[in-house]
Amino acid sequence: MTQAPAAEPWMQALRDRAFARFSELGFPTTHNEEWRFTNVAPIARTAFIPVAADTLLACSEAVKELGPGRAEAHLARYAAFDENPFVALNTAFLGNVTVLEIPRGVVIEQPIQITHEVPERPDLGTKLAAHPRTLILVGEGAQCTIVETYKGAGTYFTNAVTEIVVGDRAVVDHYKLQQESLSAFHISTLQAAIGRSATFASHSISLGGALVRNDANATLSEGSDATLNGLYIVNGTQHVDNHTLIDHAMPHGTSHELYKGILDGQAHAVFNGKIIVRKDAQKTDSKQTNKNLVLSDDAVVDTKPELQIFADDVRCTHGATIGQLDAESLFYMQSRGIGKREARRLLTYAFAQDVVDRIKVQSLRDSLERILFEKFHELAE
Amino acid sequence: MALLEIKDLHATVGDREILKGINLSVNAGEVHAIMGPNGSGKSTLAQVLAGRELYVVTAGSVTYDGQDLLEMSPEVRAREGIFLAFQYPVEIPGVSNMYFLKAALNTIRKHRGIDELDAMDFLNVVRDKMQIMKMDQTLLNRPVNTGFSGGEKKRNEIFQMAVLEPRLAVLDETDSGLDIDALRVVAAGVNAMRSAERAMIVVTHYQRLLNEIVPDFVHVLADGRIVKSGGKELAVELEAEGYADLYEEPEAVGRV
Numbered sequence: 001m002t003q004a005p006a007a008e009p010w011m012q013a014l015r016d017r018a019f020a021r022f023s024e025l026g027f028p029t030t031h032n033e034e035w036r037f038t039n040v041a042p043i044a045r046t047a048f049i050p051v052a053a054d055t056l057l058a059c060s061e062a063v064k065e066l067g068p069g070r071a072e073a074h075l076a077r078y079a080a081f082d083e084n085p086f087v088a089l090n091t092a093f094l095g096n097v098t099v100l101e102i103p104r105g106v107v108i109e110q111p112i113q114i115t116h117e118v119p120e121r122p123d124l125g126t127k128l129a130a131h132p133r134t135l136i137l138v139g140e141g142a143q144c145t146i147v148e149t150y151k152g153a154g155t156y157f158t159n160a161v162t163e164i165v166v167g168d169r170a171v172v173d174h175y176k177l178q179q180e181s182l183s184a185f186h187i188s189t190l191q192a193a194i195g196r197s198a199t200f201a202s203h204s205i206s207l208g209g210a211l212v213r214n215d216a217n218a219t220l221s222e223g224s225d226a227t228l229n230g231l232y233i234v235n236g237t238q239h240v241d242n243h244t245l246i247d248h249a250m251p252h253g254t255s256h257e258l259y260k261g262i263l264d265g266q267a268h269a270v271f272n273g274k275i276i277v278r279k280d281a282q283k284t285d286s287k288q289t290n291k292n293l294v295l296s297d298d299a300v301v302d303t304k305p306e307l308q309i310f311a312d313d314v315r316c317t318h319g320a321t322i323g324q325l326d327a328e329s330l331f332y333m334q335s336r337g338i339g340k341r342e343a344r345r346l347l348t349y350a351f352a353q354d355v356v357d358r359i360k361v362q363s364l365r366d367s368l369e370r371i372l373f374e375k376f377h378e379l380a381e
Numbered sequence: 382m383a384l385l386e387i388k389d390l391h392a393t394v395g396d397r398e399i400l401k402g403i404n405l406s407v408n409a410g411e412v413h414a415i416m417g418p419n420g421s422g423k424s425t426l427a428q429v430l431a432g433r434e435l436y437v438v439t440a441g442s443v444t445y446d447g448q449d450l451l452e453m454s455p456e457v458r459a460r461e462g463i464f465l466a467f468q469y470p471v472e473i474p475g476v477s478n479m480y481f482l483k484a485a486l487n488t489i490r491k492h493r494g495i496d497e498l499d500a501m502d503f504l505n506v507v508r509d510k511m512q513i514m515k516m517d518q519t520l521l522n523r524p525v526n527t528g529f530s531g532g533e534k535k536r537n538e539i540f541q542m543a544v545l546e547p548r549l550a551v552l553d554e555t556d557s558g559l560d561i562d563a564l565r566v567v568a569a570g571v572n573a574m575r576s577a578e579r580a581m582i583v584v585t586h587y588q589r590l591l592n593e594i595v596p597d598f599v600h601v602l603a604d605g606r607i608v609k610s611g612g613k614e615l616a617v618e619l620e621a622e623g624y625a626d627l628y629e630e631p632e633a634v635g636r637v
């Protein structure tokens with residue numbers, strides 16, 4: 001692979017370090033516990049050409065778009081590349097960086113929309129890889145909503161990293177809508193550093209992609225509140241792996257996780273929810289739930305909570321379920337004249353409903369409802 | 382010709398036979414009450430009529446309006462006019478009662494060749510029926526039966542019946558869990574639907590419901606068979622004497 005043209009010296013140095021680290025790490029194999037269920041060999045064996053994704057940014061004027069120069073103090077400080085080869089790879093190809101700052105105390109009502117689309121470049125005659133990078137600095141007491149969308153056509157590789165720094169007492173609502181093509185590879189890392197008494201919520205909606213791995217990581221400070229929600233809907237031979245990490249480093253933090261998946265065909269879903277409660281993080285309150293609805297005989301779910309608790313005065317609950325559509329509910333609907341297919345569709349939709357209901361951006365909820373409606377029509381066939 | 386003709390119906394769940402040869406004939410315009418001890422198969426019969434696949438029919442026939450009912454899927458039965466008010470209505474979180482009922486009504490209307498209703502017309506239909514059932518309108522916006530009290534669930538069943546206007550309604554213990562006032566409201570809702578074209582099978586343990594919904598016939602189901610049939614006075618007898626007699630050997634009848 002080749003690197004992008006040289007940039008400012010600090011950035012070039014960062015890239016070089018990341019590139020060196022990636023060379024040492026190499027692509028992970030399934031012997032690596034973190035990648036046990038996700039085989040990235042199809043990515044490793046493909047020769048991709050790096051391109052910049054078409055990035056569309058829509059936000060209010062109060063949001064400051066910073067040049068990468070101002071990012072030096074923050075970029076790559078949160079999403080560490082020493083362990084995660086894909087973060088290293090993304091950092092090695094830094095170039096297409098979106099850096100936003102929401103100044104202290106500013107409340108932005110309009111969602112900040114960031115859309116990354118991998119361009120179609122048949123002229124290049126080979127498959128493309130995009131490494132979009134986003135850094136969002138939310139000032140103390142500021143409030144904003146961020147919607148990231150990923151899409152494209154054909155076979156390509158998106159390897160995204162987003163770092164969000166949530167200032168003390170700030171409120172950030174983050175959404176990631178992954179609508180890649182069904183033959184794309186999508187790897188992403190979200191790293192949120194949450195300040196004292198700040199509230200951060202991220203909702204990850206994963207619909208597209210042949211091979212998908214999402215890492216959503218949040219580090220809490222004293223009194224922080226973190227929510228990581230997710231919805232994944234997979235069919236055919238799609239593979240989706242969601243790894244979450246909630247790191248309670250300080251006391252009085254609360255965290256909530258609700259990940260729901262709907263699987264059909266021979267799809268495979270992985271959920272690994274790691275929660276660390278460090279020695280000082282007394283009075284932590286943490287709840288994790290993963291629920292899977294399996295519509296076919298051949299779909300597979302691997303779900304695992306991973307709790308590492310070093311404090312004694314904490315409350316941590318977790319639960320995971322894998323189930324089918326409820327036969328009694330189906331019959332009840334049929335007994336009212338609703339056809340079996342429609343009943344299945346309604347129940348499938350109902351399963352996703354509570355994650356959808358938690359989406360506060362009306363336009364996103366509307367478009368998601370439309371997408372799900374169409375998707376469940378296909379699934380019900 | 383009877384609207385519903387059940388002949389020698391046998392049904393099993395797993396390898397256990399629950400219905401052991403039911404015979405019953407119901408004409409349009411009639412109300413039949415089915416009574417009988419716990420576990421005798423009343424709900425099983427109701428569910429078999431609605432098409433629950435859990436119960437396997439091993440012998441016998443059911444003819445509805447001249448057609449083989451057992452050949453029809455549950456949804457087709459409903460569209461053809463069969464309605465079951467469940468003994469235990471099912472909670473369906475995430476599906477709004479309103480959306481559910483509108484979808485049900487419109488598929489049934491479509492099947493009958495009537496125009497589907499838009500949201501406004503549907504609301505008008507529903508408002509009237511809710512008033513009759515003295516039902517709280519907010520229940521419409523909640524998920525189907527989810528978190529409803531026992532009485533609210535039962536009322537919701539009869540409300541659905543009123544909206545869907547079936548030709549054969551099977552009410553499985555619609556009175557259980559209702560307070561006295563609710564029982565009257567529900568019974569009034571049911572009575573309002575009695576007509577020469579419509580038949581009802583009312584499963585109950587108690588005479589008090591049959592004081593409100595007066596049946597034309599009363600049957601006793603015991604151990605998977607109808608062991609006794611009569612007029613409305615049979616229910617009064619049963620209330621006084623219980624089912625004990627029904628279990629005794631034929632020779633023993635009359636011995637004290």
Ligand SMILES: Nc1ncnc2c1ncn2[C@@H]1O[C@H](COP(=O)(O)OP(=O)(O)OP(=O)(O)O)[C@@H](O)[C@H]1O
Pocket residue numbers: 394399417418419420421422423424425426435468
């Ligand atoms: N799904 C099932 N699996 C196993 N047994 C069943 C099932 N459904 C019903 N039965 C059994 O069949 C018998 C008849 O049950 P049914 O519910 O029809 O009785 P019922 O007459 O309606 O009783 P009740 O008056 O208590 O409502 C009971 O012994 C019950 O345990």
Ligand SMILES: [Mg+2]
Pocket residue numbers: 423424425468553554
């Ligand atoms: Mg019963």
